[in-house]
């Protein structure tokens with residue numbers, strides 16, 4: 001075996017699996033280590049969305065260009081498939097010329113995104129080592145996609161069965177989802193409802209109960225066998241790309257996350273793909289990310305800063321504006337792409353948002369482990385919070 005073609009991948013999330021599939025398809029021998037005994041155990045069978053508003057290209061075309069097949073639940077939702085509610089439950093409908101997002105399921109069930117990607121990795125011939133929590137990678141090239149290590153935003157929700165029709169509902173109101181949003185997604189008899197918080201985490205139960213009351217006051221939806229869940233995401237002001245050019249960080253572990261709303265799956269998969277391409281084509285991973293991912297990441301941080309300062313008056317204004325467009329996709333895309341104003345805001349909010357990354361896996365001085373992103377020389381002072 002050509003040992004130059006041996007790659008270690010840590011974490012079987014969307015980022016690690018996408019990297020594994022791309023490398024295996026290019027003839028690399030890929031060993032993928034997952035700490036759990038199955039994929040998707042961070043999630044709860046909850047529905048999430050593959051957003052379809054930030055790129056010119058449709059998200060399914062983007063995935064197809066990455067070599068990913070749609071062998072999982074992936075249901076398009078257009079603007080007229082749902083409703084938004086602003087403060088005081090003012091209703092707004094938006095119009096779209098293409099799906100606003102694709103509903104997917106997370107977790108380990110047959111139809112989930114995680115299981116679909118796993119099947120593609122298995123078919124490609126990736127060697128998967130279950131129940132192996134890697135703390136270090138001694139030799140050779142490695143890609144680390146181990147998910148978030150701190151909570152910059154949290155979600156509290158429930159999954160349930162229902163007889164309600166397929167629908168999406170979004171709520172914008174600081175009283176139920178501070179600086180964020182609450183959502184309901186229903187697909188073929190199953191539903192996910194959650195509220196997200198960008199601050200005041202200790203009162204999550206209060207916001208959750210308020211969000212639930214808001215939903216119940218506008219929709220007569222039956223909830224069969226509800227099961228509560230929670231989750232969190234992290235984002236960094238500056239992604240961390242690699243350590244010693246030997247270990248490449250991908251997905252949320254590197255800070256690739258949409259700072260405005262937490263739609264990180266596309267970033268996770270794209271960063272996994274670019275990490276793989278950098279190895280296959282001997283390109284600089286950082287350069288690829290700086291070109292293809294970073295501009296939108298920066299804008300999402302600027303958008304987060306602006307959104308966090310809008311208050312409920314601002315949300316009402318934004319929603320009524322969105323409702324007035326004949327197609328909401330182009331204006332949304334415009335907001336996700338760089339402008340000179342957003343560049344200025346990015347510089348401000350870089351200082352405003354300090355990364356809250358505290359990697360509990362790396363507590364030792366002068367370490368050489370994959371979790372600590374600092375080189376040995378800088379490491380002394382950063383040993384605890386690296």
Ligand SMILES: Cc1cc2nc3c(=O)[nH]c(=O)nc-3n(C[C@H](O)[C@H](O)[C@H](O)COP(=O)(O)OP(=O)(O)OC[C@H]3O[C@@H](n4cnc5c(N)ncnc54)[C@H](O)[C@@H]3O)c2cc1C
Pocket residue numbers: 010011012013014015016033034035036039040041042047048049050051132133134135145146147148155194230231232233250251252253257262263264265266268
């Ligand atoms: C409630 C909730 C709702 C969300 N909704 C959306 C949405 O609608 N749209 C969207 O785009 N994004 C959404 N996100 C964010 C999205 O889920 C993440 O951005 C995405 O899963 C990140 O993928 P990843 O591969 O980087 O990490 P993960 O999906 O977290 O995968 C990391 C994997 O690494 C494994 N691992 C960790 N440490 C080790 C170790 N030491 N050794 C071996 N394995 C390890 C974990 O077990 C896990 O399987 C949501 C997140 C939450 C919490």
